[in-house]
Amino acid sequence: MSSFPKELEGLIEELARFPGVGRRSAERIAFYLLKMGDEEVDTLAKKIVEVHKNIRPCKFCNNFSIKEVCSICSNPKRRRDIICIVEEPKDVIAIEKTSQYDGLYYVLLGAISPLEGVGPENLNIKKLLDRFRSGEIKEVIISTDPDNEGELTAQFIIEKISPFGVKIYRIGIGIPFGTQIEYIDSATLGRAISERKLIDTRS
Numbered sequence: 556m557s558s559f560p561k562e563l564e565g566l567i568e569e570l571a572r573f574p575g576v577g578r579r580s581a582e583r584i585a586f587y588l589l590k591m592g593d594e595e596v597d598t599l600a601k602k603i604v605e606v607h608k609n610i611r612p613c614k615f616c617n618n619f620s621i622k623e624v625c626s627i628c629s630n631p632k633r634r635r636d637i638i639c640i641v642e643e644p645k646d647v648i649a650i651e652k653t654s655q656y657d658g659l660y661y662v663l664l665g666a667i668s669p670l671e672g673v674g675p676e677n678l679n680i681k682k683l684l685d686r687f688r689s690g691e692i693k694e695v696i697i698s699t700d701p702d703n704e705g706e707l708t709a710q711f712i713i714e715k716i717s718p719f720g721v722k723i724y725r726i727g728i729g730i731p732f733g734t735q736i737e738y739i740d741s742a743t744l745g746r747a748i749s750e751r752k753l754i755d756t757r758s
């Protein structure tokens with residue numbers, strides 16, 4: 556049993572729920588917070604509330620946005636007939652940095668992961684399928700991570716969208732298996748986008 560005061564223990568437990576933060580790191584963060592000045596802690600707390608209140612998923616693509624529709628979806632210069640499907644908002648940032656893509660995005664906010672109990676039914680694709688039904692999309696680039704979860708997710712999406720008869724591409728060239736989109740350097744990722752490979756769904 557921990558002998559920390561109840562309030563401190565409560566904070567540590569909350570911090571330990573963050574991704575990648577275990578009990579040890581949670582304790583370190585909590586102790587650091589205790590050492591911070593009142594004003595600093597106040598600013599941090601306000602920032603958390605502000606971000607939580609003002610940043611929301613875009614109505615169309617789920618990307619982080621301060622408005623109902625994000626800056627990419629509302630940009631008239633972007634092509635509206637091509638859509639790039641990614642797992643997380645940080646993947647949008649990585650692909651935007653390559654300057655090799657001028658279409659729209661769809662952020663899944665996750666990937667299928669049997670190990671973590673995330674099945675196809677948990678994947679957020681209803682809004683995506685609605686967009687295919689509207690007929691505006693002619694091409695898709697599936698840019699989920701080149702790892703087991705990303706591949707499972709890509710296969711599932713291909714199954715769901717192939718009836719719409721659009722051209723389906725998978726990002727891939729030069730990307731080693733097991734990496735994550737956000738960690739690939741811009742030059743390699745840019746090439747992977749521009750040299751995407753067409754997937755034959757007729758079989």
Ligand SMILES: [Zn+2]
Pocket residue numbers: 613614615616617618624625626627628629
């Ligand atoms: Zn958007």
